[in-house]
Amino acid sequence: GAVVSQHPSRVICKSGTSVKIECRSLDFQATTMFWYRQFPKQSLMLMATSNEGSKATYEQGVEKDKFLINHASLTLSTLTVTSAHPEDSSFYICSAVATGDSYEQYFGPGTRLTVT
Amino acid sequence: GQQLNQSPQSMFIQEGEDVSMNCTSSSIFNTWLWYKQDPGEGPVLLIALYKAGELTSNGRLTAQFGITRKDSFLNISASIPSDVGIYFCAGQADSSYKLIFGSGTRLLVRP
16 A cells, blocks of 8 residues: 655754654655644644645745755655744644545654754 | 534543544535544544545445535444544545645543
8 A cells, every 4th residue: 555654753853953854655656745734632734735846835824934845756755844943843744645546645654843 | 714623522432332423614525534543643544535425434434425515424333442543534625635634533432
């Protein structure tokens, strides 16, 4: 079945530093990937749509200069949290849609970011 | 923006009991999906519904796509302890693949 991985699974960083999170589709190509953020005991909130070879589309209220997204290949999208602050601490989850597939999104296992 | 209202917020039931949860929306969706999320992990797809009125089963799980395309329910029959987790509904309104998630139903099963 379709597998999506995320790296790292957990990261702790100091306030003011930048953190990169990778999302990979392991056994399929993904033209479109999505990045979500989930705060404790809350639902998944879509941050942005990542399209291979083009700029990401950000949801309203999400700062594109703070959350840099790069979808350089059909199997890799990266999310960089720049100048992280404690309020950026959250669970970040990516998903991928297989090229030419139905509407199904395959989710990664998530990355727990803690900013101290 | 579009929102999904999911209920109940949480359920604490006895093993063996049946469970029902639902989602409603003020706008139409073309696809309804039900996911389960365990702590510290990403959501896993349980059932996908693509047509209004569609009733689909996956083992002990049954879900339906409402006729009005504005609601969906998920039933779990004969619950077991491993059913514990958070269940999310999600709707897809257009061909952009974007999903709107419900607020989740936290299920606890007492052995």
